[in-house]
Amino acid sequence: MTTTISHVTGAAPGSPSAPPTPERLSATGEGLRRALDGPFHDLKQRWRDTVTATDVVRDPAWSMEEAREWVLEKMLALVGRGFLTAGFPAAQGGNGTQAESVAQFEMLAMGDLSLTIKSGVQHGLFGGAITNLGTTWHHETFLPGAMQGTLTGCFAMTELGHGSDVQSIETTLTYLPDSDEFEVHSPHPLAHKAYIGNAARDGRWAAVFGQLIADGENQGVHVALVQIRDDDHQPAPGVTIGDQGHKGGLLGVDNGTIGFDHVRIPRRQLLNRYGGINDAGTYDSPIASKNARFFTMLGTLVxxxxxxxxxxxxxxxxxxxxxxxxxxxxxxxxxxxxxxxxxxxxxxxxxxxxxxxxxxxxxxxxxxxxxxxxxxxxxxxxxxxxxxxxxxxxxxxxxxxxxxxxxxxxxxxxxxxxxxxxxxxxxxxxxxxxxxxxxxxxxxxxxxxxxxxxxxxxxxxxxxxxxxxxxxxxxxxxxxxxxxxxxxxxxxxxxxxxxxxxxxxxxxxxxxxxxxxxxxxxxxxxxxxxxxxxxxxxxxxxxxxxxxxxxxxxxxxxxxxxxxxxxxxxxxxxxxxxxxxxxxxxxxxxxxxxxxxxxxxxxxxxxxxxxxxxxxxxxxxxxxxxxxxxxxxxxxxxxxxxxxxxxxxxxxxxxxxx
Amino acid sequence: MTTTISHVTGAAPGSPSAPPTPERLSATGEGLRRALDGPFHDLKQRWRDTVTATDVVRDPAWSMEEAREWVLEKMLALVGRGFLTAGFPAAQGGNGTQAESVAQFEMLAMGDLSLTIKSGVQHGLFGGAITNLGTTWHHETFLPGAMQGTLTGCFAMTELGHGSDVQSIETTLTYLPDSDEFEVHSPHPLAHKAYIGNAARDGRWAAVFGQLIADGENQGVHVALVQIRDDDHQPAPGVTIGDQGHKGGLLGVDNGTIGFDHVRIPRRQLLNRYGGINDAGTYDSPIASKNARFFTMLGTLVxxxxxxxxxxxxxxxxxxxxxxxxxxxxxxxxxxxxxxxxxxxxxxxxxxxxxxxxxxxxxxxxxxxxxxxxxxxxxxxxxxxxxxxxxxxxxxxxxxxxxxxxxxxxxxxxxxxxxxxxxxxxxxxxxxxxxxxxxxxxxxxxxxxxxxxxxxxxxxxxxxxxxxxxxxxxxxxxxxxxxxxxxxxxxxxxxxxxxxxxxxxxxxxxxxxxxxxxxxxxxxxxxxxxxxxxxxxxxxxxxxxxxxxxxxxxxxxxxxxxxxxxxxxxxxxxxxxxxxxxxxxxxxxxxxxxxxxxxxxxxxxxxxxxxxxxxxxxxxxxxxxxxxxxxxxxxxxxxxxxxxxxxxxxxxxxxxxx
Ligand SMILES: Cc1cc2nc3c(=O)[nH]c(=O)nc-3n(C[C@H](O)[C@H](O)[C@H](O)COP(=O)(O)OP(=O)(O)OC[C@H]3O[C@@H](n4cnc5c(N)ncnc54)[C@H](O)[C@@H]3O)c2cc1C
Ligand SMILES: Cc1cc2nc3c(=O)[nH]c(=O)nc-3n(C[C@H](O)[C@H](O)[C@H](O)COP(=O)(O)OP(=O)(O)OC[C@H]3O[C@@H](n4cnc5c(N)ncnc54)[C@H](O)[C@@H]3O)c2cc1C
Missing domain, CATH: 1.20.140.10 (Butyryl-CoA Dehydrogenase, subunit A, domain 3)
Structure with a gap:
């Protein structure tokens, strides 16, 4: 699939580049910068002191393919230097608070927005869904890879038919008691996931939003981890992936569609912090109201x-x-x-x-x-x-x-x-x-x-x-x-x-x-x-x-x-x-x-x-x-x-x- | 240089395509359209009835090179069908009024804006400068080619140093009485022409704006026709051409810089309707005031x-x-x-x-x-x-x-x-x-x-x-x-x-x-x-x-x-x-x-x-x-x-x- 050697710099990801030329700021400029950085000054200054334009600034003339390749490579390089892993649980190697993860995002966005969104999908959305909606097993199993970018992932919420109205999405996560599995399914074309970052080219897993159906009853929107590409990077069985191609911007982000045709996943791949199927095979949630449950889950993704x-x-x-x-x-x-x-x-x-x-x-x-x-x-x-x-x-x-x-x-x-x-x-x-x-x-x-x-x-x-x-x-x-x-x-x-x-x-x-x-x-x-x-x-x-x-x-x-x-x-x-x-x-x-x-x-x-x-x-x-x-x-x-x-x-x- | 066979459709320029599917409009829509088209309804309707999406709609995902090639080809095709030649003098084969040339521009712009601007530079600006600032010899010599697009041309007014302030441009058109020529010269890098459409790839001639110097006196901004590429499509002697490359849009238009190093042109290549060198070798103009002359010339380009x-x-x-x-x-x-x-x-x-x-x-x-x-x-x-x-x-x-x-x-x-x-x-x-x-x-x-x-x-x-x-x-x-x-x-x-x-x-x-x-x-x-x-x-x-x-x-x-x-x-x-x-x-x-x-x-x-x-x-x-x-x-x-x-x-x- 993707090369790990840069076509741009020839350098392997993670290899240190010469530090940026130190800026000569006016005293007033320096003071204003400290004031505006506020509590995040040290973190932000570390970026400025050690991350070069080569690390984070994209050539605007690059084609979509070049941009996509560059973005993945640069993201991995930054991860290798410990930059994009704030906000993950310390137990899994996260090295900063939630607030700091936002500050990192702000800094990266001063470099390149495609690179920022690529990491935002991988670490913020995919990683964040696992962190906030998953439990210990999910954390231990998926977070290290999600953080390092070896386990590439998507955040698959939006569908062609429903974007703003998330509550009405139509993908189903149906619990099958016989095999103790969930069946992930797109009942019709408009229920295909759409605009999903990391889907068209790089993502191997996806946090898939769908209506959880158990025992014939709809328990509302839940999220499950689904493998969408196999080890050869081909679409997994039952999964259809589309490339949404050229966009008005963010050419470095590979947005695509994902459809599911009766795809089966083990029960435990449901991110079940706020609700799931218990060992007795019935639905269980600490939050009684479906509506409250939905908004609680969404709230953790703020x-x-x-x-x-x-x-x-x-x-x-x-x-x-x-x-x-x-x-x-x-x-x-x-x-x-x-x-x-x-x-x-x-x-x-x-x-x-x-x-x-x-x-x-x-x-x-x-x-x-x-x-x-x-x-x-x-x-x-x-x-x-x-x-x-x-x-x-x-x-x-x-x-x-x-x-x-x-x-x-x-x-x-x-x-x-x-x-x-x-x-x-x-x-x-x-x-x-x-x-x-x-x-x-x-x-x-x-x-x-x-x-x-x-x-x-x-x-x-x-x-x-x-x-x-x-x-x-x-x-x-x-x-x-x-x-x-x-x-x-x-x-x-x-x-x-x-x-x-x-x-x-x-x-x-x-x-x-x-x-x-x-x-x-x-x-x-x-x-x-x-x-x-x-x-x-x-x-x-x-x-x-x-x-x-x-x-x-x-x-x-x-x-x-x-x-x-x-x-x-x-x-x-x-x-x-x-x-x-x-x-x-x-x-x-x-x-x-x-x-x-x-x-x-x-x-x-x-x-x-x-x-x-x-x-x-x-x-x-x-x-x-x-x-x-x-x-x-x-x-x-x-x-x-x-x-x-x-x-x-x-x-x-x-x-x-x- | 450029191919005349489309990489897109395989069709030679000018070859007719099947007419567009007739639109089925509501009666009210039809009435509103007639009202808004106003005096230009018949002209605009001719476009709608005969020009297809294949003729004028570009694929947004194309690279700059593909877009540039497509644009040139489609422009030539439309010219071949008699579409973009309103506004030229009837004596040279122009087939419509000035007002109609604007109406054509409006229609083409509903198809593709790169194509529109390419033709706008070739026909509107280059052709328009010759039409309005030139005299009979210029019309007869240059307009047929300008109109057909066989004589590709630029409108070279802006310089790196002066854009809005046209009156301060620094290119000189110095009259040399000994050889009865003008010398076209960019005194320094900021005086190079900049952002010039048609310059980077296709243009062979340019209407060059510069300060006319005769007998040591500056007579203000005038325009001369200068060949910028030779018959092999290489920059003409003394001419330096730069490609300004990728832009925020208009990828189909080849904007570039042009520099002149003591380039000589015959006296008659000056577009001398509002002022020039007479046979006695002295400057002559029907408009006495330099300022009035400048604004009159510019006014004709409205x-x-x-x-x-x-x-x-x-x-x-x-x-x-x-x-x-x-x-x-x-x-x-x-x-x-x-x-x-x-x-x-x-x-x-x-x-x-x-x-x-x-x-x-x-x-x-x-x-x-x-x-x-x-x-x-x-x-x-x-x-x-x-x-x-x-x-x-x-x-x-x-x-x-x-x-x-x-x-x-x-x-x-x-x-x-x-x-x-x-x-x-x-x-x-x-x-x-x-x-x-x-x-x-x-x-x-x-x-x-x-x-x-x-x-x-x-x-x-x-x-x-x-x-x-x-x-x-x-x-x-x-x-x-x-x-x-x-x-x-x-x-x-x-x-x-x-x-x-x-x-x-x-x-x-x-x-x-x-x-x-x-x-x-x-x-x-x-x-x-x-x-x-x-x-x-x-x-x-x-x-x-x-x-x-x-x-x-x-x-x-x-x-x-x-x-x-x-x-x-x-x-x-x-x-x-x-x-x-x-x-x-x-x-x-x-x-x-x-x-x-x-x-x-x-x-x-x-x-x-x-x-x-x-x-x-x-x-x-x-x-x-x-x-x-x-x-x-x-x-x-x-x-x-x-x-x-x-x-x-x-x-x-x-x-x-x-
Ligand atoms: C580049 C890109 C990347 C994306 N990445 C992801 C991703 O990784 N994962 C993911 O799940 N999704 C992703 N999305 C999807 C994105 O979140 C949705 O596009 C967004 O939520 C809007 O949904 P929609 O496109 O269906 O628009 P709609 O909901 O159909 O809205 C269309 C228009 O209607 C208006 N509208 C809708 N409802 C109302 C209302 N009640 N009142 C007034 N006006 C209304 C809106 O203002 C909007 O202008 C991405 C989208 C893009 C373009
Ligand atoms: C894609 C493209 C195609 C072009 N094609 C051609 C062409 O074919 N031929 C050609 O000759 N030129 C061409 N141009 C040049 C174009 O006409 C100039 O860019 C334009 O006239 C502005 O000049 P400038 O870029 O030097 O900006 P400047 O004049 O430097 O202006 C920069 C900014 O300063 C502001 N400003 C300037 N003066 C004042 C003032 N007095 N008061 C307040 N604000 C002011 C302006 O509002 C503007 O925002 C093209 C440009 C582009 C980008």
């Missing part, structure tokens, strides 16, 4: 979603680094009167295109750090805090949708900001653009995920104040938005103090007062949630025939509340992170960056804020002007700011920067 | 810009056709209570993603038709109406920027709206996405073009009311916006009548009153232009050292006025086009589509409208609700609406629709 948001953001950071560095060198048009030529970065429009996105890169980066720590806390609680687990899922969904949307738009902006050069593959941006595109879709389609966030917010709402009158609801919501989520991300006391201090300041000074930003962000979320809850309550009273129409009419409203929620969570994370920065100069810059983030979001929502009388005309105009002014001011710090984004300069690999 | 906007819109129409048809078949999630599965098109969010973009596709299509007719009028005037020519240039710049921005965003939305399937190359959207990307950059970068529009609006303003006081200026602007541009696109009387009738209607009915839309669009443009003019006047009084800073601070304001201007022009074009539709049912649908276009634009500008008290809170909320309601209503007509967009169903070539 890390993939967190990774995808972080990975997309890494791609955007890389594109921003290239475009900003280019804008500092490239000139076009002369100053009036045959003066010197003007640098792109000095144009107001160019500042407006780049700096607010740099500010968002910081904001989302700090919020990601919080999310990763939250993931770690939930992991460490081992199921003891279901409320925290639910909140993590909702946060992960919202962050994934927000970061991937922003990343795609930002990378595109960077492409265009480099003019014709941005379109040449040798300058690196178009590859990131193409690879990051699908991040909006996989690990949960963004539109679907934002609705999940809204539902979870509404649930919290309904549980607590289900039967209150309108006035009571309003007060309660106010408290909830002010408290619930905040407590986990940052000190409430800090935010309360900022809000109170902003309220005491004169009108004109509020524009740059963090407390004012926080209170407007909170207020926006609160108001949208309240009005949505009111509409949804009315919708829930519609007659059955109109039930879909009634809730469907609230979909855009749901998207709006989810967006407002994540905006607030991000601002609060940024605010809290600044408190932790010691260096006063770095801190002063981050305060401006946070101002720019907050005001950019307020400007984007100007229509809503005016419509709901949260700001008046004068304030609205002042916000737009402030976005321009801060962008201009921060453009003086452009190099330090992109250094802070943390992408090794060598990895940028853009011809225009050489 | 068609390329018009084509690019239209071509991008064709790509978006294709993507919308695929995504909408898919949304009508694909279901996901069940109705409450295990009801039937829900079609994507029935989701409110999905309607919101697709329908407003379909409405824009119509709006921009009607405005393109007007623009093409405007191009024809200016061409037919043969320079007799310089004001109309200037207005055409400004309109072309604004339309190009607006349509390409919208196209890129819309194609991306369509990709995502198809979920995972949208990312598979076999479903056609990612190819369009990648190819259309650079349309934001070439034929003028969008940010630069929108500033041109603003400058042209300000110029009209300054010329007429340069010395008025504020009050006078306001009144005059009001008149100007109400008149100037409108007269060319549509009957003023119609608009006045609509505005008057809207004003008489009750508040609540205004939301769907075209006259109200038109008056708000006009008012928005007027207000932004007025305030910009005021700021620019103040800026012009700044001391020389601050001149750049002063005008730079107005850049975002300039972008805003250009956008408002094009929004209005488009709405007026749509309004007038509806008047010309006879069929009352088709007309009633177009009225809703136009409502949706107008309200979508108003919603996008809600912040501005509220900030400037053009609407109140109630109206603002009603606008958003109306966008959702009309989108839902029109989703019932989705098939007819995409049929109307005019892309042959066979050309969609998407696996998910088979």
């Amino acid at each position: 890390r993939g979603r967190i990774c995808v948001g972080g990975g997309a953001a890494s791609g955007a950071r890389k594109a921003l680094s290239i475009a900003t560095r280019y804008a500092l060198r490239r000139t076009q048009f002369r100053m009036p009167g045959l003066g010197p030529e003007i640098r792109l970065i000095d144009y107001q429009t160019h500042q407006r295109r780049l700096l607010p996105n740099i500010a968002k890169a910081y904001a989302y980066g700090f919020a990601m750090n919080d999310l990763m720590e939250q993931l770690q806390r939930v992991t460490d609680a081992h199921g003891a805090d279901p409320a925290a687990a639910r909140e993590l899922e909702s946060r992960a969904a919202g962050m994934k949708a927000t970061l991937t949307r922003w990343a795609t738009d930002t990378i595109q902006e960077c492409r265009e900001a480099c003019g014709g050069a941005g379109f040449l593959s040798e300058n690196g941006i178009t590859l990131v653009r193409q690879d990051a595109d699908v991040f909006a879709t996989f690990e949960g389609d963004n539109t679907v995920l934002l609705q999940l966030v809204a539902k979870s917010l509404l649930q919290g709402y309904a549980q607590t104040w289900g039967d209150m009158d309108l006035r009571g609801t309003a007060q309660a919501t106010a408290r909830m938005v002010g408290e619930a989520v905040v407590e986990h991300t940052t000190g409430r006391a800090l935010l309360d103090r900022l809000i109170a201090s902003a309220a005491r300041r004169p009108e004109a000074a509020q524009l740059r007062a963090r407390g004012w930003h926080v209170s407007v962000f909170q207020d926006r979320e609160r108001h949208i949630l309240q009005s949505l809850a009111r509409r949804m309550r009315a919708a829930s009273k519609a007659p059955a025939a109109d039930a879909f129409a009634a809730t469907n009419a609230c979909q855009e409203h749901m998207i709006a509340v989810a967006t407002a929620h994540i905006d607030r969570v991000v601002l609060e994370a940024f605010t809290a992170a600044i408190e932790r920065v010691g260096d006063p100069y770095v801190r002063s810059i981050l305060i401006q960056v946070c101002d720019l983030y907050a005001l950019t979001v307020l400007e984007e929502n100007k229509g809503w804020l005016l419509e709901h009388e949260r700001i008046d005309n004068t304030r609205a105009k002042a916000i737009s002007q402030a976005v321009l002014d801060i962008s201009a001011a921060l453009s003086e710090q452009a190099i330090a700011l992109v250094e802070g984004l943390g992408v090794n300069e060598e990895w940028l690999n853009a011809a225009i920067l050489r | 068609r390329g810009r018009i084509c690019v906007g239209g071509g991008a819109a064709s790509g978006a129409r294709k993507a919308l056709s695929i995504a909408t048809r898919y949304a009508l078949r694909r279901t996901q999630f069940r109705m409450p209570g295990l009801g039937p599965e829900i079609r994507l098109i029935d989701y409110q969010t999905h309607q919101r993603r697709l329908l407003p973009n379909i409405a824009k596709a119509y709006a921009y299509g009607f405005a393109m038709n007007d623009l093409m007719e405007q191009l024809q009028r200016v061409t037919d005037a043969h320079g007799a109406d310089p004001a109309a020519a200037r207005e055409l240039e400004s309109r072309a710049a604004g339309m190009k920027a607006t349509l390409t921005r919208w196209a890129t965003d819309t194609i991306q939305e369509c990709r995502e709206a198809c979920g995972g399937a949208g990312f598979l190359s076999e479903n056609g959207i990612t190819l369009v996405r990648q190819d259309a990307d650079v349309f934001a950059t070439f034929e003028g970068d969008n940010t630069v073009l929108l500033q041109l529009v603003a400058k042209s609006l300000l110029q009209g303003y300054a010329q007429t009311w340069g010395d008025m006081d504020l009050r006078g200026t306001a009144q005059a602007t009001a008149r100007m916006v109400g008149e100037a541009v409108v007269e060319h696109t549509t009957g003023r009387a119609l608009l006045d009548r609509l505005i008057a009738s809207a004003a008489r209607r009750p508040e609540a009915a205004q939301l769907r009153a075209r006259g109200w839309h038109v008056s708000v669009f006009q008012d928005r443009e007027r207000h932004i232009l007025q305030s910009l003019a005021r700021r620019m006047r103040a800026a012009s009084k700044a001391p020389a050292a601050d001149a750049f800073a002063a005008t730079n601070a107005c850049q975002e304001h300039m972008i805003a006025v250009a956008t408002a201007h094009i929004d209005r022009v488009v709405l007026e074009a749509f309004t007038a086009a509806i008047e010309r539709v006879g069929d009352p049912y088709v007309r009633s649908i177009l009225i809703q589509v136009c409502d949706l276009y107008a309200l979508t634009v108003l919603e996008e500008n809600k912040g501005w409208l509220l900030e400037h008290e053009r609407i109140d809170n109630t109206r603002a909320k009603a606008i958003s609700q109306a966008v959702l309601d009309i989108s839902a209503a029109l989703s019932e007509q989705a098939i007819a609406l995409v049929e109307g967009l005019g892309v042959n169903e066979e050309w969609l070539n998407a696996a998910i629709l088979r």
